[in-house]
Amino acid sequence: xxxxxxxxxxxxNKGRISENKFRSIKDNKEKLQVLAYVKLNxxxxxxxxxxxQDNNKGNIYYIISSDPVLKLIKSRQAG
Numbered sequence: 089x090x091x092x093x094x095x096x097x098x099x100x101n102k103g104r105i106s107e108n109k110f111r112s113i114k115d116n117k118e119k120l121q122v123l124a125y126v127k128l129n130x131x132x133x134x135x136x137x138x139x140x141q142d143n144n145k146g147n148i149y150y151i152i153s154s155d156p157v158l159k160l161i162k163s164r165q166a167g
């Protein structure tokens with residue numbers, strides 16, 4: 089899925105979840121079984137086509153999050 093300055097992916101146990109499947113699950117209020125999210129965020133527009141002479145520079149960062157991994161870490165710290 090993408091927005092002007094953000095691109096993100098969601099993964100389940102079968103791999104990357106397509107945007108259509110993700111939206112369908114959300115629209116039907118089903119439980120989404122996500123193993124991990126990857127989010128790419130930029131201070132400049134990512135999806136905009138750039139002219140070859142355009143030398144704009146920007147910053148980008150990424151976040152990888154996984155509730156199952158965080159829960160596992162938390163349970164091991166508690167035990």
